[in-house]
Amino acid sequence: MAEVDRVRTGGCLCEGVRYKTVGELRDVTNCFCIQCQKTSGHHFAATEADLSQFELVNHATLRWYESSDAAKRGFCNHCGSSLFWQRNGAQTISITAGTLDKPTYLATTRNIFVEDKSDYHDLPVLK
Numbered sequence: 001m002a003e004v005d006r007v008r009t010g011g012c013l014c015e016g017v018r019y020k021t022v023g024e025l026r027d028v029t030n031c032f033c034i035q036c037q038k039t040s041g042h043h044f045a046a047t048e049a050d051l052s053q054f055e056l057v058n059h060a061t062l063r064w065y066e067s068s069d070a071a072k073r074g075f076c077n078h079c080g081s082s083l084f085w086q087r088n089g090a091q092t093i094s095i096t097a098g099t100l101d102k103p104t105y106l107a108t109t110r111n112i113f114v115e116d117k118s119d120y121h122d123l124p125v126l127k
């Protein structure tokens with residue numbers, strides 16, 4: 001299948017939030033910043049979609065938390081899944097890779113804010 005036509009689906013643990021993307025997604029970036037550690041419980045592994053590629057199918061339990069002046073984070077207020085990160089006014093949305101249904105057809109290619117990572121784990125080895 002051509003990547004431009006590829007449909008991916010995903011959602012939270014309780015399925016109160018379900019989403020769909022169409023087309024090529026960015027490969028997965030691990031973010032180790034403090035905010036991402038706190039919101040995910042570890043590090044934030046996310047792909048990114050243009051808003052034109054992204055559709056919320058279910059959003060009954062989706063809530064947004066303004067985590068800074070610059071961005072907000074989307075989570076499920078029923079099961080607690082951490083789903084999205086979005087810079088204010090951006091035309092893209094970051095989507096946590098673990099909420100995508102398999103196969104994702106993605107690879108993890110980047111670590112960012114590694115200087116903020118906690119001391120209990122080693123960096124994931126990237127291809």
Ligand SMILES: [Zn+2]
Nearest residue numbers: 012014076079
């Ligand atoms: Zn949920």
Ligand SMILES: [Zn+2]
Nearest residue numbers: 031032033036
């Ligand atoms: Zn981060």
